[in-house]
Amino acid sequence: MMIRRSISSSKASLVLFLCQMISALDVPLDLSQPPTITQQSPKDYIVDPRENIVIQCEAKGKPPPSFSWTRNGTHFDIDKDAQVTMKPNSGTLVINIMNGGKAEAYEGVYQCTARNERGAAISNNIVIRPSRSPLWTKEKLEPNQVREGDSLVLHCRPPVGLPPPIIFWMDNAFQRLPQSERVSQGLNGDLYFSNVQPEDTREDYICYARFNHTQTIQQKQPISVKVLSMDSLNDTIAANLSDTDIYGAKPVTERQPVLLTPTGSTSTKVELRGNVLLLECIAAGLPTPVIRWIKEGGELPANRTFFENFKKTLKIVDVSEADSGNYKCIARNILGSVHHVISVTVKGNAKIILDTILNLVLSPGEDGTLICRANGNPKPNISWLANGVPIAIAPEDPSRKVDGDTIIFSHVQERSSAVYQCNASNEYGYLLANAFVNVLAEPPRILTPPNKLYQVIADSPALLHCAYFGSPKPEIEWFKGVKGSILHGNEYVFHDNGTLEIPVAQKDSSGTYTCVARNELGKIQNEVQLEVKDPTMIIKQPEYKVIQRYGQVSFECIIKHDSTLLPTVIWLKDNDELPDDERFLVGKDNLTIMNVTDKDDGTYTCIVNTTLDSVSASAVLTVVARPNPPFDLELTGQLERSIELSWIPGDENNSPI
Numbered sequence: 001m002m003i004r005r006s007i008s009s010s011k012a013s014l015v016l017f018l019c020q021m022i023s024a025l026d027v028p029l030d031l032s033q034p035p036t037i038t039q040q041s042p043k044d045y046i047v048d049p050r051e052n053i054v055i056q057c058e059a060k061g062k063p064p065p066s067f068s069w070t071r072n073g074t075h076f077d078i079d080k081d082a083q084v085t086m087k088p089n090s091g092t093l094v095i096n097i098m099n100g101g102k103a104e105a106y107e108g109v110y111q112c113t114a115r116n117e118r119g120a121a122i123s124n125n126i127v128i129r130p131s132r133s134p135l136w137t138k139e140k141l142e143p144n145q146v147r148e149g150d151s152l153v154l155h156c157r158p159p160v161g162l163p164p165p166i167i168f169w170m171d172n173a174f175q176r177l178p179q180s181e182r183v184s185q186g187l188n189g190d191l192y193f194s195n196v197q198p199e200d201t202r203e204d205y206i207c208y209a210r211f212n213h214t215q216t217i218q219q220k221q222p223i224s225v226k227v228l229s230m231d232s233l234n235d236t237i238a239a240n241l242s243d244t245d246i247y248g249a250k251p252v253t254e255r256q257p258v259l260l261t262p263t264g265s266t267s268t269k270v271e272l273r274g275n276v277l278l279l280e281c282i283a284a285g286l287p288t289p290v291i292r293w294i295k296e297g298g299e300l301p302a303n304r305t306f307f308e309n310f311k312k313t314l315k316i317v318d319v320s321e322a323d324s325g326n327y328k329c330i331a332r333n334i335l336g337s338v339h340h341v342i343s344v345t346v347k348g349n350a351k352i353i354l355d356t357i358l359n360l361v362l363s364p365g366e367d368g369t370l371i372c373r374a375n376g377n378p379k380p381n382i383s384w385l386a387n388g389v390p391i392a393i394a395p396e397d398p399s400r401k402v403d404g405d406t407i408i409f410s411h412v413q414e415r416s417s418a419v420y421q422c423n424a425s426n427e428y429g430y431l432l433a434n435a436f437v438n439v440l441a442e443p444p445r446i447l448t449p450p451n452k453l454y455q456v457i458a459d460s461p462a463l464l465h466c467a468y469f470g471s472p473k474p475e476i477e478w479f480k481g482v483k484g485s486i487l488h489g490n491e492y493v494f495h496d497n498g499t500l501e502i503p504v505a506q507k508d509s510s511g512t513y514t515c516v517a518r519n520e521l522g523k524i525q526n527e528v529q530l531e532v533k534d535p536t537m538i539i540k541q542p543e544y545k546v547i548q549r550y551g552q553v554s555f556e557c558i559i560k561h562d563s564t565l566l567p568t569v570i571w572l573k574d575n576d577e578l579p580d581d582e583r584f585l586v587g588k589d590n591l592t593i594m595n596v597t598d599k600d601d602g603t604y605t606c607i608v609n610t611t612l613d614s615v616s617a618s619a620v621l622t623v624v625a626r627p628n629p630p631f632d633l634e635l636t637g638q639l640e641r642s643i644e645l646s647w648i649p650g651d652e653n654n655s656p657i
Contacts (some may be wrong), residue, residue: 555591
């Protein structure tokens, strides 16, 4: 988008504004224009190490830009690497991994530059990282022997992957292990038992890690768990003691809750604005503890709060600074309770991608301003670059003055054309925006085709376009008629883009209109035609009808329209197409239904369309007939002088008795 006065663009989280102090114009494609990046790969780009790496960089400009790349801050000479090619007429790199290259060798930070004689635009820093799915380290796993009622944690400890793997627990038969309030998987992938029961005994607790990027699944060695019940403990003790010894294991005792995770009484958590907040509490105890969550001094956000994993996980989506505070989880059973307080801080971030790149067009001698505003927590730092070079070491431009988040241009010349980059960054990331300054001296052009015909219906708005370009910005005037005077007054609206609006066009508004664009370098004009048509009207509308079954009925729809417009008439029944039935006869100005049946009951609508307007009218058809006789007659309660007769009424057929 090209800009000629004041426009701003905003995004949530870290918000970047690039303001240009001129009004909106589109620069014709044949004029010189600095480069604009139109497509690029994401900042954090995880690639499949088995496939070719494609790093996108597309840009437009006049003349078409040339492309170059840096890798880890230094020039990347693709001509010296047989595995790397650049697509024709593009800056997109293709790194050939499928023909012998190794993805790990191309890990790094890449940046694309698109350059022509008017300036240079740069991409974000694109961090290339191959996804990884390493194997589990070999470890000796001792069998777990646990007394009935005790707590237990089976550690998964998956290998570090990129991105992190998805964890789940299964048995040797590849069946998911059942989970409940008593047994569940934590956010770290470990399997927690609030208390073990004899049915937990098995030798095939297996932790699996799924790496989606490489479509692989790794598994840990099976873990064995043996639950020692009180009966088996007593038998063991009895076998090892004499008859005179006093023996006997204590029965399974109930225990009050103890937190397995997190440990201690307090902890802290920092989350970024817009992300998902996950808090977890898992407790041991017998009976199995129940978890409850509260926010101290406030309420949990009703529409953004979810409880997962049997209420052991508190999930709040799209968090903001207002969600900061102390969150308390309480684990309770019949013997008591334990709690943990998590102090949550929500901070701003800089993970924003701009949808629109704004640019500045000036003519020689004009002044202009670029303003870069950024909001975030912590407050972002602002730095400027010119053609991809920090502005402090860029070639000097006497027309340019940098004042913090503002660049002021005074009496620019054609050599002042350049692409400027605003970099807003804090500890959580950065946002980079390109905005070019294009200095042009161009006489006016009118981009709307000549002698364009506009047709509107009387009493509706008419919009006559006059898209234009020029530098300096042309003044626009409108005239009516060959020798008409300049248009002005409340009956017209003059838009900044050159469009003339007639809010309520009348028949006498028809005619030839001339748009004139002028600046100090020249003048040009363009004529357009306006025709104002009479509105389409239904002068005889269909009327409500009551008709006997098997009779014939007609609905009229007589219209009046502008003689230059060709109307089409369609009929609907209950807002749907007419039934495909030869009994329905559509005439020039009526609809006739032969041999009417009960199914023909409904609302019939006549719709008249022209290329400029549409009108409709509706009427209801009610089909009547003699009421049906009653049925299922029954005599009951017969006495000496009375009897009770009951029946089910027949259909009234719209003719109640």
